[in-house]
Amino acid sequence: MKNLATITEIAQKLQISASTVSRALHDHHSIGLRTKMRVRQLAGELNYEPNQAAIRFQQRRTATIGVILPELSESFFSAAFSAIEDSSFNCNYSIFLGQSHDSEVKEKQIVEAMKARRVDGLIVSIAKNTTNYDHFEMLKKYDIPVVFFDRIPNISDIHYVNCNMESGTLKAMNFLLKSGHRIIGMINGPENLFASQQRMEGYIKAMKSHPLKFDPSLVLSSDLTKEGTEKAMGQLLSLKRKITALIAFNDYVALDAIQFARERNIRINEDITFVSYSNMPMSYHTACPPVASLEQFPYQQGEKATEILMELLNKKESESPIVSYKKITLESHLAFHKSRLITTV
Amino acid sequence: MKNLATITEIAQKLQISASTVSRALHDHHSIGLRTKMRVRQLAGELNYEPNQAAIRFQQRRTATIGVILPELSESFFSAAFSAIEDSSFNCNYSIFLGQSHDSEVKEKQIVEAMKARRVDGLIVSIAKNTTNYDHFEMLKKYDIPVVFFDRIPNISDIHYVNCNMESGTLKAMNFLLKSGHRIIGMINGPENLFASQQRMEGYIKAMKSHPLKFDPSLVLSSDLTKEGTEKAMGQLLSLKRKITALIAFNDYVALDAIQFARERNIRINEDITFVSYSNMPMSYHTACPPVASLEQFPYQQGEKATEILMELLNKKESESPIVSYKKITLESHLAFHKSRLITTV
DNA sequence: TTTGAGTAAACAAACGATTGCGTATCTTTT
DNA sequence: AAAAGATACGCAATCGTTTGTTTACTCAAA
Structure with a gap:
């Protein structure tokens, strides 16, 4: 047979x-x-x-899209991937998946491999230290459309889906400010990430609108490793102005910061109130989750990104060379954690 | 261009x-x-x-392997996938990834899609309720080799990599028995999973070798949902013989069981000592992790599975029709959690 | 001088499916 | 009855690459 x-x-x-x-x-x-x-x-x-190989060869399209993510083990990305998988399955597209593991070099390698594989399009969330986008720009020459989501480059001529982290941060800050907090620390992510910049904007806007003075020493950035977060946290704790609240770049950073604080006998969400981003499911089981986390809707982002890409792929055939860039920004939502676990501890 | x-x-x-x-x-x-x-x-x-499309067409091979997993959001599987990705990247193979989300129907659909895509081979961890393996058997006719890992079908003529859950359970049981526990409960997984059967074997062997009587009412099985686990846990807690220790199918089941117990004011790892399988990294941040968890080496399993598949793919060319089935079983290792978090709570 | 070996490159078929164009047969119209 | 149109199908090229088989040529040994 x-x-x-x-x-x-x-x-x-x-x-x-x-x-x-x-x-x-x-x-x-x-x-x-x-x-x-x-x-x-x-x-x-x-x-x-x-014989799909024959068809793809003949039609000069592969019915395949490439997906590049930093880390599948982060629940945000595995959820987003599931969305992409589901959506593209319905359109009869298959997926090549590559993890950059947050390495720019690996990211470039994967882009190369995907290009060689002749994927029809790409959905990408960039590595945390990617600052050079040549490997994506280059794809334009090959007519391979790229849709970014969540971790998007801070340049203008791209398609993307993301969450509005500025307004999100504003929500988080307003919550904290209403609760009476005045000295609010922030552990931000790498500065090249657009999302980091947005968080910063939101932070500043919130302070100014209240009006409170913006103290730059309260905002540090972590490279998202445990060590980076601990360093930032150490620095924050050693300030003369003692913070009573902290906004962490995401739940993983929050957990590391919380861990670090607990080891120094700081009472979580009492001495310092923690708020973060991502709202990962595992927080439910976590010892001391932040009181709130900004939901970033990974599934929806993945869906929208796939939608945009499919549109681009269909449009390509009708050959309209005038490209307008698709940009979708979702509003994030401040989700409060069930305090069951916290109170029973 | x-x-x-x-x-x-x-x-x-x-x-x-x-x-x-x-x-x-x-x-x-x-x-x-x-x-x-x-x-x-x-x-x-x-x-x-x-033009790889042309080459693949001409050579009648796609240099692509399919990977089918239940759930990427489980860290075990995302780690295993990373291994497969890394290994196959080195061999210039690309990966089509599909999640069954533990649905047998979806699993069959994905297999169909992969077959249509003409993947050269498949690496699979089956869905929790897959009991019929026709969709995999069928692939033999198409000369598409399949390597299973971790969640393997309980049939003989397959290639697989797994962890020895019988000896693993034995290790866990011996630890508990040495610590003085005599009434040990177990929340096992679906009975069709080979790994569930192995856990059961290990449990029974441990009891018999001590020698203690095996009490079947102490071993229940969960369908791995929160509800299924809670039902099993409720049943265990209502027994006349009060358990002092519990072995859970994996860390997720353990967390649900622990949650359930805490809501009933049972002191975790004091009134009941919890042991589980998988040793997921997130346990570190978890409120009350089990005292120990059997490490199942997802990365190694993924590596070995890819290795086997590559061997099979290379051998196919030399056309030796006599197939011997490759079976690799790793020994699992009982990992104790750092108790830092537990003591500070 | 003939034979043989060795080197360098061309020819052509093949992989499986799609598609523009041509053509034969049949039906309808005037 | 002849022209026009519709219907149903075949021919051949094409996509880009690989590979078995010639072919043409050079050089050396018999």
Whole structure:
């Protein structure tokens, strides 16, 4: 059973031409009903399945999209991937997945590999230290559209989906300020990330609108490693102005910061109130989760990104060279954690 | 720049035949040095990249493997996937990834899609309720080798990598028995999973070897949902023989069980000592992690599975029809959690 | 000088499917 | 009855690459 049936085989057995078989299978109008039936019958019997490799070669498209993410083990990204997988499955696209593991070098390698594989398009969330976007720019020459999501480059001529982290941060800050906090620390992410910049903007706007003075020493940035976060946290704790609240770049950073604080006998969410981003499911089981976390809707972001890409791929055929860049920004939502675990501890 | 250079183009510009160009690029011995140099020079200038779609079509192999997993959000599987990704990247294979989300129906769909995509081989961890393996058996007819890992079907003629859960359970049980526990509960997984059966075997062997009587009412099984686990846990807690220790199918089950117990004011790891499987990293931040968890080495399993598959794919060319099934079983290791978090709570 | 070996490159088929164009047969119209 | 149109199908090229088989030529040994 090694060899699958081909169109040519069917044609020979039926004593007709391959083109007729092809057209019959595609329900082409110029093929008579009799022939159509005969072809379909035999195709069914022989268990014919179109050779997709041949089709892709002939059509010069692969029906494949590449997805590049920093880390699947982060629940945000695995959720986003699930969305992309589901959406593209429905469109009969397959996915090549590559993890950059937050390395710019690896990211470039993966882009190369995907280009060589001739993916039709790309969905990307960039590595945390990617500052050079040449490897993505280069794809324009090959007519491979790229849609970024969540971790997007801070340049203008791209398609993207993200969450509004500025307004999100504003929400988080307003919550803290209303609760009476005045000295609010922030552990931000790498500065090249647009999302970091937005968080910073939100922080500043919130302070100014209250109005409170913006103290730059209260805002530090972590490279998102445990060590980086601990360093930032150490610095924050050693300030003369003692913070009573902290906004962390995401739940992982928050957990590391919380861990660090607990080891120094700081009472979590009492001495210092923690707020973060991502709202990961595991927080539910976590010892001391932040009191609130900004939901960033990974599934929706993945869905939207795929939607945009599909649009671009369909448009490409009608060859409209005037490209307008699709930009979708979702509003994030401040989610409060069930305090069950906290109170029973 | 839309159109990439092809071999034919190079051939025309150089006034030689396409086959010569092809052979020159592959360093074939029958091509003279002069021609080789000229071809390579021009290929470089034109930025030639082989059209992989054409090659795959011509060679009737796709240099692609399919990976089917239950859930990427489980850290075990995302770690295993990373291993598969890394290993196959080195062999110039790309990966189609599909999540079954623990649905047998979805699993079958994905297998269909992968078959249609003509993947060269498959690496699979089956869905928790998959009991029928026809969709995998069917692949033999198409000469698509399948390597299972971790969640493997309980049938004999397959290639697989897994962890020895029987000896692992034995280790866990011996630890508990040595600590003085005599009434040990177990929340096992779905019975069709080989790993569940192995856990059961280990449990029974441990009891018998001590020797203690095996009480079947102490072993329940969960469908791995929160509800299923809570039901099992409720049943265990209502027994007359009060358990002092519990072995949970994996860390997620353990967390749900622990949660359930805490809500009933049971002191975790005091009234009941918890042990589980998987040793997920997030346990570190978790409120009350089990005291120990059996490390199942996801990365190694993924590596080994890829290794086996690559072997099978290479062997296929030399056409040795006599297949012996590769089976690798790793020993699991009982990892104790740092108790820092527990004591400070 | 003939034979043989060795080198360098061209020719052509093949992989499987799609598609523009041509053509034969049949039906309808005037 | 002849022209026009519709219907049903075949022919052949094409996508880019690989590979088995010639072919042409050079050089050396018999």
